Amino acid sequence: MRIGEIAGEVGVATSAIRFYEESGLLPAPERTPSGYRDYDASVIDRLAFIRAGQAVGLTLGELRGVLHIRDRGDAPCRHVADLIDTRIEDIDQRIKDLRRLRKDLSTLSENAAAFDPAECPPESVCRILTTIV
Amino acid sequence: MRIGEIAGEVGVATSAIRFYEESGLLPAPERTPSGYRDYDASVIDRLAFIRAGQAVGLTLGELRGVLHIRDRGDAPCRHVADLIDTRIEDIDQRIKDLRRLRKDLSTLSENAAAFDPAECPPESVCRILTTIV
DNA sequence: CTTGACATTCAAGTGTACTTGAAGGTGTAC
DNA sequence: GTACACCTTCAAGTACACTTGAATGTCAAG
Known part of the structure; x- marks a missing residue:
């Protein structure tokens, strides 16, 4: 899926998605031969998590911490x-x-x-x- | 009075005082022959007003508005x-x-x-x- | 006469979470 | 083939209220 589709699905700007990648909240996705970001659907859950966290007032820094723990394989x-x-x-x-x-x-x-x-x-x-x- | 005295009196950093002047919250004061800012005591009331306004959550922009009205001669x-x-x-x-x-x-x-x-x-x-x- | 505290200007940095702009490449519909 | 939406990177801007740094000048005490 391209960045615009993901953005539309989750209700977040494409610029925000790129920013999250830059900030270490999202892993760098695959690329199409022409260089477009090519996401698989799992990023939608990750973005949903980020949105849920922000909604209760957690900062991106805190959420990054949570994501890193998850990425390490721990709960x-x-x-x-x-x-x-x-x-x-x-x-x-x-x-x-x-x-x-x-x-x-x-x-x-x-x-x-x-x-x-x-x-x-x-x-x-x-x-x-x-x-x- | 020099900027450091005013700052000490009111409990605000000298850099903040310069910033307020720059931002149109404080009038440019007299200068000593050597170029130091030379305040008269009235600036203390003005700074006290700014602090009081900030303490109740008013922005510097709002306070600037109030000060301009006062400077125009109105209450x-x-x-x-x-x-x-x-x-x-x-x-x-x-x-x-x-x-x-x-x-x-x-x-x-x-x-x-x-x-x-x-x-x-x-x-x-x-x-x-x-x-x- | 030197030390140290204080002053000056101007530009740039701080933190947060992004957005905007410039300059360009890609994909698809007609 | 051309229009148009979509994508790319990188740098810089936004809001707020200041602070920090660099390079330099001034004042009072000893």
């Missing part, structure tokens, strides 16, 4: 499970940070409603923002 | 209030997305615990991740 289950758990911790922290930020912004928004622009001194640029810090 | 209150409200909407969406992602990851993590690596077929790289998609 990457344990490694993937660890990545997922780390990801969960990251997300919990991110949500916490965002909640706090949201609270601050709500306060700012309330302050803003109560502010009279005519009385806002120019030297601090905008008092609304600095009321919280 | 940017209204504009800042709008930016804050937009930011709040963004954050609510982000939190929603992250919650959903977290839920998916929890499911994956549970699946992972139940998987036997020995029975994981190599062709899909790692079945854990693709169980959700």
Whole structure:
């Protein structure tokens, strides 16, 4: 299969596929006599895996690690499970940070409603923002 | 005041200050006879404003907009209030997305615990991740 | 008078995940 | 035979907010 077919099948740009090859996420495929990349269907699973990993926020670097373990012949289950758990911790922290930020912004928004622009001194640029810090 | 003093005062790198000037967030300061930047204290408020804005997730582009309004002689209150409200909407969406992602990851993590690596077929790289998609 | 901390400019690098552009070759339908 | 979609490589660009490096100049202390 040519690169365009694969791309259409998986829903990813041909440039992304070449980029993944370049980045060590996909093996270099066979070539037709004229030099076109000639994939076999297995690359579709590999791309599906990459997409699934990205969808849960794993980086290409992390996915490359998983793929290398698989390519070595081992099952990457344990490694993937660890990545997922780390990801969960990251997300919990991110949500916490965002909640706090949201609270601050709500306060700012309330302050803003109560502010009279005519009385806002120019030297601090905008008092609304600095009321919280 | 020289750039290093300002930087120390506000807690920002000298390179960042030069970058802000370059980017139109800070006016070009006076120079000493030898060519050193010679700031007056007002730049400290301006940098404090930039830091406060960044702390609530505003981009330098947005802050530049606010500063330009202030430099035109107007009070940017209204504009800042709008930016804050937009930011709040963004954050609510982000939190929603992250919650959903977290839920998916929890499911994956549970699946992972139940998987036997020995029975994981190599062709899909790692079945854990693709169980959700 | 030299050392060392500080300053200057300009260009280029950082990280992430790609995309875009240039200049060209290939495959197939009409 | 020619149009047109598709493929190739390689370099550079994108967004964001800076940092780093090179080569050089300045200031205060000892």
